[in-house]
């Protein structure tokens with residue numbers, strides 16, 4: 001079971017959209033995939049029509065140490081795709097874990113217990129992160145084998161990369177020596193604008209060999225899909241965005257072969 | 260001096276772009292405007308070419324109580340527009356203020372001291388918030404007279420409104436009884452898609468009388484401007500996005516007349 005953190009503190013760059021659609025594309029190839037939603041907005045959950053109520057065990061319960069992962073895993077409408085849903089009370093986790101020993105290792109420890117005991121043999125866990133570098137994202141980076149960075153082809157998103165890279169290196173040094181950047185994927189790319197091109201060139205220079213060949217285009221069908229509670233790949237499999245996520249899954253599996 | 264928090268925990272909805280361009284448009288009408296950047300990404304600062312170094316007093320120093328606002332105010336390239344810059348160390352504020360008495364009132368107290376003593380008579384302070392509902396956003400909501408909510412015309416952004424509204428009401432009840440939603444402004448609106456329309460209708464039903472007539476269109480010139488260190492209104496004053504922010508400023512001044 002490979003754990004990939006989908007992280008970028010810049011808001012609105014396509015983290016959740018990538019977790020849902022890459023997850024679905026990997027599931028479509030027969031892999032068993034778990035999305036772990038650590039965002040208090042819980043968009044990865046509601047985006048595929050999983051709406052936890054007050055009795056549902058969520059990622060909050062796992063992170064505060066009240067429940068094992070196995071109790072929080074729910075099936076989704078997508079074959080081979082499961083989810084540990086997020087919940088608004090995740091925004092209190094930073095306060096609640098304050099001062100407790102090993103707060104950063106909660107998710108790592110929960111996932112390694114799950115790996116050993118889960119009835120379903122998962123191939124991938126995709127951890128959707130909130131737009132910040134707080135205890136939730138640090139937990140994800142500490143639990144992950146590698147980080148997938150969605151990068152919107154825009155100026156502010158490019159600016160944020162240095163901060164993100166610094167955080168990844170800090171986690172690698174202090175908490176998770178195995179952590180690597182698995183790849184950077186350009187999202188909402190608009191080939192009609194020079195801006196997208198400039199950002200793409202800039203990031204390929206800064207992160208040689210890390211930027212995926214596959215680029216996710218800006219595509220309205222992708223942003224319509226969550227309002228139907230479906231991944232774009234199922235909502236409209238012929239849309240340019242859906243095809244790009246299917247290519248991304250193939251490219252990711254290729255890269256992982258080398259691991 | 261009216262303080263407006265520009266807040267929405269959903270990432271990438273146009274908070275910073277609104278702070279910069281609404282600020283510039285208000286300044287162009289002769290108002291004295293201060294942008295207060297509380298985001299660790301400091302996009303509102305770098306977006307108008309203000310890059311604090313380690314000696315610069317930033318909003319971090321104000322929030323941890325080390326410096327008064329007056330020491331952090333910097334001029335910008337835009338006449339009548341000043342800024343208190345953000346800094347990456349803001350991401351540590353939540354930990355640093357943990358447990359201290361009145362942590363939520365730091366910004367309110369700092370701004371009321373500034374109001375009384377500032378040599379420049381400011382008409383507006385626009386507080387740019389990070390994409391979360393943590394102590395930084397709560398400080399902004401507690402210090403503000405009103406909240407301006409940028410809302411991207413997309414599904415996930417619409418979903419987040421209920422959480423935002425709940426937080427605003429909680430701050431109003433416990434910390435800042437005068438707090439009101441000044442308005443909701445639709446951003447990155449694409450009239451070619453049905454999605455934008457659906458979101459617009461939905462939000463006008465939930466927040467009658469709060470949604471601005473002015474809608475900010477998706478406009479590539481707006482997203483190009485920060486890479487030139489300029490507000491869109493100066494980078495390209497004839498762009499659709501720039502003209503929309505100028506109309507928004509007029510509409511805001513109209514609304515404020517009634518206050």
Ligand SMILES: Nc1ncnc2c1ncn2[C@@H]1O[C@H](COP(=O)(O)OP(=O)(O)OP(=O)(O)O)[C@@H](O)[C@H]1O
Nearest residue numbers: 011012013014015016017131218219222223270413
């Ligand atoms: N390729 C795409 N084409 C068009 N719209 C997209 C695309 N990818 C994402 N979107 C839309 O852009 C918005 C931001 O994407 P998303 O919510 O996935 O980003 P995020 O990084 O998870 O945001 P947050 O920082 O708030 O968690 C959403 O409304 C989404 O539907």
Ligand SMILES: Nc1ncnc2c1ncn2[C@@H]1O[C@H](COP(=O)(O)OP(=O)(O)OP(=O)(O)O)[C@@H](O)[C@H]1O
Nearest residue numbers: 011154270271272273274275276390477478481482
């Ligand atoms: N009207 C617009 N047309 C086109 N692009 C826009 C528009 N408004 C904002 N953008 C771009 O969309 C991206 C998100 O906007 P912005 O960074 O202002 O949002 P934010 O809410 O401040 O994000 P964060 O949650 O990370 O603080 C930026 O790259 C910005 O340049």
Ligand SMILES: [Mg+2]
Nearest residue numbers: 015016039043
């Ligand atoms: Mg998200």
Ligand SMILES: [Mg+2]
Nearest residue numbers: 274275298302
């Ligand atoms: Mg911002």
